[in-house]
Every structure is written in C-alpha cells, then in structure tokens.
Amino acid sequence: MSKRQKALIAVLSVFLLFFGFVVTRIGVKPVNTVKAAKIPAGEYDPAVWGQYYPLQYASFKMMADQSPSPTGYGGSVKEQKSIMQPEILTLFKGMPFSKDYSEDRGHLYALEDLRESKRIGPASKGACLTCKTPYIEQAYNEMGWGYANKPLNELMAKAEHPVSCANCHDPETMNLRVINPAFIEAQSRRGIDVTKATREEMRSYVCAQCHSEYYFEPGTSKVVFPWDKGLKPADMYAYYSEMPSGFTQDWQHPDSKAAMLKAQHPDYELFATSTHGKAGVSCADCHMPYVRKDGQKYSSHWVTSPLKNLEASCSSCHTQGTAWLEERVKTIQDQTFQLQHTAGQNIAKAHQAIQAAAAQPGADPAELARARELVRQSQFYWDLLSAENSMGFHNPSQALSTLGQSNELAHQAIEAANQAAGVTRF
Ligand code: HEC
Ligand code: HEC
Ligand code: HEC
Ligand code: HEC
Known part of the structure; x- marks a missing residue:
C-alpha cells in the first residue's frame, strides 16, 4: 500500500467514525430500530409486552414512584386537593x-384509585372505566357503547390491568394507536380522521x-368530548349552553340552586391551543423524552412530571x-394558583350570596336566574383550570385569562344576587 493510499484510508476512517457518531446521536429514530414482536x-398484560421491550417496560414500572413535584x-x-384549596368543599x-x-399519580394506579374512590358506588356506570384500562377495547368490540351503561362493578371485575401498552400501541405493528371511541368520534365531528394522523400528532x-x-x-352514559365548537374554554361553554342531547347539568348546587357543570382535566385542550402546541411540540416530547441506557436510545415510559x-x-x-426552566415553571404555577385560589373563594361567596338573596321575600326571579347562570359559567371556567393538571404551565396566558374571567363572573353573580334581593352596593 502506498503512503497516499494509507493516508486516504486513515482520513476515510476518521470521517466514517465521526459521521457514524453523529448519525447515532441525532439521526436514528428509535422507533425504526424496533422489530415488532x-x-x-387483546394482550393487555404489560409484563408480556415487556419481555420483548425490556427498556420501555423497566421505565414504565417507574410510574410506581410517589414523590412530590419540586414546585409543590x-x-x-x-393527596386531597381541598388541603390547598378548602373552597373546593363549598x-x-x-x-x-x-x-x-385527590391529585393524580402514575398510570399504574389508575384502576386501584378508581376502585378506592369514595366517588363511586353501586350505581356507577361502566363509562368510568373508559380512561383507566386497555380492557375498554374488548368491551367496545363486544358491546359497542352499550358497555357505558353497564354497572361499573360488573365490568371492573374483568379489567385486570390499568393503563397499559395496548392503550397506545397496536400489538402487531407497535405503531401508535388510539382506542377510546369518544376521542375518535369527537375528532371526526371536527373533520379530523385520526387514522390519517401524522406520527407527531x-x-x-x-x-x-x-x-x-x-x-x-343522559340515558346512555356514552362518553362525549364537547369539542364541536372548538377547544377553548368559551367554545366548550357555548357547546354546553345548547344542551346537547338534553344534557343540562352534572348536578344542582344545594346552596345557590344553580345548574352546575363539572369539568374534567382538559390537559389536551389547554396544550393544543398553547405556544408549545402551536409550535408542533407533542405531549410525548416533554413527558416521554428520549433517554439512553447501555448505548441504546429509547422513549422513557416513566410518564410523570417533566x-x-x-x-x-x-x-x-x-x-x-x-435552573432557568424550573424557575419559569414555578413562577407560572405560583401566578396561576394565586388567581385560581382567589377566583374559587369568590365563587364560594357567590353561591352564598344567591342563597341569601333567594331567601328574601319578594326576591326578583329574573335577577336570581341571571345570578345562577353567571355562577355556573364562572365555576366552569375556574374548574377547567383547577382540573387541568399542570397548574397553568401547559398554557400560561389562557390559564390566567380564563381565571380572570372566572373571577369577574363571580363578582357579577354576587352583584346580580344583591340586585335580586333589592340591595344596591357600589
Ligand atoms: C387510558 C387513559 C390514559 C392514557 C392513554 C394516558 N393517560 Fe395519563 N393518566 C390517566 C389517568 C386515569 C391518570 C391518573 C391515575 C391515578 O391518579 O390513579 C393519569 C395520570 C397521568 C400523569 C400523572 C403522573 C404522576 O406521576 O402524577 C401524567 C403526567 C400523565 N397521566 C400524562 C400522560 C401522557 C403524557 C400521556 C400520553 C403519552 C398519557 N398520560 C396517556 C389516563 C391516561
Ligand atoms: C400512554 C401511551 C403509551 C403507553 C401506555 C406505552 N407507550 Fe410505548 N410509546 C409511546 C410513545 C408516544 C412512543 C414514541 C413513539 C414515536 O415517537 O413514534 C412509544 C414508543 C415505544 C417503542 C418504540 C421505541 C421507543 O422507545 O421510542 C416501544 C418498543 C414501546 N413504546 C413499547 C411499549 C411497551 C412495551 C409498553 C408497555 C409496557 C408501552 N410502550 C406503553 C406511548 C406509549
Ligand atoms: C412543553 C412541555 C410539556 C408539554 C408539551 C406537555 N406537558 Fe404536561 N406538564 C409539563 C410540566 C412542566 C408540568 C408541571 C409538572 C409539575 O408541576 O411538577 C406538566 C404537568 C402535567 C400533568 C400533571 C403531572 C403531575 O405531576 O401531576 C399531566 C397529567 C400532564 N402534564 C399531561 C400532559 C398531556 C396529556 C400533554 C399533551 C396534551 C402534556 N402534558 C403536554 C410539561 C409539558
Ligand atoms: C420539542 C421542542 C420543545 C420542548 C421539548 C420544550 N419546549 Fe418550550 N418552547 C418550544 C418552542 C418552539 C417555544 C416557542 C418559543 C420559541 O420559539 O422559543 C417554547 C417556549 C417555551 C416557553 C415560553 C413560552 C410560554 O408558553 O411561556 C417556556 C417557559 C418553555 N418553552 C418552557 C419549557 C419547559 C419547562 C420544557 C420542558 C418541560 C419545554 N419548554 C420543552 C419548544 C420546546
């Protein structure tokens, strides 16, 4: 071999080594390296899947962790939410x-926490299982939406595993998939075909x-997402105001007698309309980041606080x-909590003001009705943010704007109650 040839081989080797390194660092998406087992x-046991995908399964089991968040x-x-916000009880x-x-914890606890919840009883419906277990696939295949009206206890006996691989993966191809029919239907009503979604989506x-x-x-217990008019708080409130399939309220408040709505964790809605959502960032980017072990890159399946x-x-x-990022998260959360707490306390006062006004002889029924409508909207806005799980981080400006409106509506409700009772205050 000539000197020139040797030099060429040396240069080429360095070149290959360097680019080989760059490619493994940034190029290969781990999903492409996985061979579908x-x-x-219908296999819902994560341990069976785990035999083929040990790294993902090991991180999945980390969801047993029960530590607090560094921001508090x-x-x-x-832990009961009413410890930090006693107004919740009113x-x-x-x-x-x-x-x-209580506060949410890891996916491994989803069935246990449902079983132990004081919110369920013999009258609870199968619909409650929809977001707790992959067994929902089988139940829907066998009964369609009929499962939703079955007694919860009867179905729960058949659901062995909480949220698991089969909720998010097609077992044959390992591609991501969705199995909750309520989500598929809601997207379809918005003109979105989820079978055509991109990998990022x-x-x-x-x-x-x-x-x-x-x-x-009402009647069927079928799960419906209120997205027909859009994902913003005002869109969802407008949707409920039209009383879809006769749905008027979740319950009547015993003090104010207002027809109330209970909001449930709109993590996706807040995220989708946020800076991150609009920039094309995904939930998995922050909650299932790529990590490495023994030189292998994979998605962390320890889904928890980032x-x-x-x-x-x-x-x-x-x-x-x-340090900068953690400080940003903490500041956003402190500001959100402060306004949420204030608005919540004012809504509690509004319920009381309406009750007091209604007890006055000759109270104006039109003003009372207006006060009840205002407190219903005010509490729905507060509840969307209170039930949302990131304490404002997923969409800081929407969080503060919605809570600001909630607080203002609570004051208007108190004002209307006073008007109804014939009291004018300035
Ligand atoms: C089949 C329904 C289901 C799916 C799919 C699901 N979750 Fe959850 N998630 C839940 C339930 C239910 C809980 C609450 C469990 C409890 O508190 O017992 C929860 C809890 C969480 C928590 C709280 C964990 C903690 O340590 O406090 C995070 C974070 C989370 N989910 C994020 C996600 C992300 C991100 C995805 C998508 C990659 C996802 N979830 C997919 C139902 C689901
Ligand atoms: C809450 C949804 C969810 C659950 C539950 C879930 N995964 Fe995943 N999984 C994901 C997401 C999101 C990705 C990233 C896929 C992508 O970017 O294409 C992923 C990727 C993977 C990959 C591809 C390689 C990688 O690491 O990116 C494998 C293999 C995998 N998961 C196995 C499992 C196994 C085994 C289980 C059960 C023990 C499981 N997953 C449970 C959401 C989930
Ligand atoms: C830009 C990063 C980012 C994205 C994108 C994101 N999250 Fe989060 N999420 C966070 C942060 C930060 C927190 C606050 C964690 C804390 O307080 O410890 C959080 C909190 C949560 C929690 C509560 C966790 C707990 O410890 O109780 C849940 C549940 C959650 N996110 C679900 C989602 C879902 C579902 C999506 C997509 C629809 C999503 N997140 C998108 C960063 C993100
Ligand atoms: C996949 C990319 C991506 C990831 C992962 C990501 N971000 Fe971002 N983040 C962005 C983009 C894009 C913006 C928009 C502004 C910009 O271009 O810098 C942004 C903006 C922000 C902002 C300012 C805007 C706002 O809404 O307040 C904060 C704060 C922030 N990110 C914090 C975080 C934190 C904390 C995490 C991890 C939990 C995180 N981000 C993860 C891409 C990302």
Missing part, C-alpha cells in the same frame, strides 16, 4: 367531588384520548439551562 391482539404543585402523591357541595378529590393523540374534558350523555428529569424533557429544544 408477535404480540396477540401536582406531583405523584395521592364549590362541589352536593356532589361526589366534595367527598373525595399521534405523540399527543395517544394522551388526548384520556386527558380531555368530557361528559356522560421536572423530575428536566434535562431530558426540555433541553432537546431549550438551551437556557435547567
């Missing part, structure tokens, strides 16, 4: 959320099928450093 349809909000500890008076309303859709606002259709691993969760896009 032959897992049969959320976290994975099962706001949900007369309905099960005043008895038991699926990285949020798999979460959106459960982390969204919904209600039970603050427990800020470096992996945010630093693929942000260069500001973890």
